[in-house]
Amino acid sequence: MTKAAVPLIFGNTQGYKLNSMRMKDAEFEYLTHLAFKQSGIVISEAKRDMLYGRVMKRIRHLRLNGFVSYCQLLQDSYSGEVSEFINAITTNLTAFFREDHHFDFLQKVALPHFKRHNVDKKLRIWSAGCSTGQEPYSIAMSIERKLQNWDAKILATDLDSDVLSLAHHGIYDDLSGIPVAYRSQYCSDIDKYHQYMMDTKIRQLIAFKQLNLLAVWPMTGRFDAIFCRNVLIYFNDETKRALVKRFYSLLKPGGYLFIGHSESLQGFNTHFTLVGQTVYQR
Numbered sequence: 001m002t003k004a005a006v007p008l009i010f011g012n013t014q015g016y017k018l019n020s021m022r023m024k025d026a027e028f029e030y031l032t033h034l035a036f037k038q039s040g041i042v043i044s045e046a047k048r049d050m051l052y053g054r055v056m057k058r059i060r061h062l063r064l065n066g067f068v069s070y071c072q073l074l075q076d077s078y079s080g081e082v083s084e085f086i087n088a089i090t091t092n093l094t095a096f097f098r099e100d101h102h103f104d105f106l107q108k109v110a111l112p113h114f115k116r117h118n119v120d121k122k123l124r125i126w127s128a129g130c131s132t133g134q135e136p137y138s139i140a141m142s143i144e145r146k147l148q149n150w151d152a153k154i155l156a157t158d159l160d161s162d163v164l165s166l167a168h169h170g171i172y173d174d175l176s177g178i179p180v181a182y183r184s185q186y187c188s189d190i191d192k193y194h195q196y197m198m199d200t201k202i203r204q205l206i207a208f209k210q211l212n213l214l215a216v217w218p219m220t221g222r223f224d225a226i227f228c229r230n231v232l233i234y235f236n237d238e239t240k241r242a243l244v245k246r247f248y249s250l251l252k253p254g255g256y257l258f259i260g261h262s263e264s265l266q267g268f269n270t271h272f273t274l275v276g277q278t279v280y281q282r
């Protein structure tokens with residue numbers, strides 16, 4: 001991750017108590033500006049406590065004496081702290097079959113559409129902002145049985161390297177949301193602590209990769225469906241608009257875009273058609 005071009009404002013620590021754990025306005029502004037530059041995530045004044053709590057965890061972990069030292073560390077390009085900071089500020093809330101109407105739509109509307117149109121029996125789905133993996137695994141469970149002998153692949157990406165590592169391992173202790181029939185087919189109890197591992201059958205459908213939605217996307221081929229759910233909500237309108245435009249150009253004609261329950265493309269003047277509850281078609 002590149003170092004953000006943000007103003008250096010922490011050269012003079014005079015006036016700060018060394019052991020103070022206060023986050024002053026200057027530090028708040030520096031951190032929110034850095035978060036925005038690096039990830040597009042907007043941290044408003046209303047989320048000040050959230051930012052404080054997340055950064056305090058890093059400060060304690062690093063045994064630093066406060067926010068000034070932490071901001072100084074962020075400016076040291078050799079420290080590698082910027083990616084840790086970004087990992088700390090992302091919100092990774094997710095669940096298996098979250099917003100289950102999307103998985104109904106996928107099975108009842110989108111899959112029949114792909115079966116009619118994809119004569120090459122090839123399917124490409126992107127889970128953009130996949131967090132700890134429940135979303136791509138839910139997609140995989142929904143399609144595995146129905147696309148036998150298809151070349152189906154799910155690309156699952158996130159900015160946060162910590163969640164990606166969990167997603168890649170595919171081990172969960174909470175399977176809530178997964179329909180009982182899928183649990184017995186795709187989840188194996190791996191130890192006495194009731195940890196469950198996703199089966200190879202569905203793991204091999206998914207490729208997990210780190211990708212910042214704000215950066216260049218290395219993918220060349222187009223997708224049949226893009227899930228970018230509960231991610232846009234953290235961005236400002238300008239970032240949302242630019243991303244939706246990029247999603248449009250990366251979808252095949254007739255491809256679907258799934259967004260989160262509190263998100264909408266209204267007012268973005270896109271060429272998408274609303275075809276379901278927070279489901280759009282190119």
Ligand SMILES: C[S@@+](CC[C@H](N)C(=O)[O-])C[C@H]1O[C@@H](n2cnc3c(N)ncnc32)[C@H](O)[C@@H]1O
Nearest residue numbers: 039090092093094129131159160212213229230
């Ligand atoms: C709330 S989770 C949503 C997870 C899943 N899509 C769902 O709906 O359950 C939002 C995810 O977006 C990721 N994210 C935030 N900014 C990002 C960016 N600029 N590029 C890629 N991922 C980002 C976060 O790391 C986080 O894992």
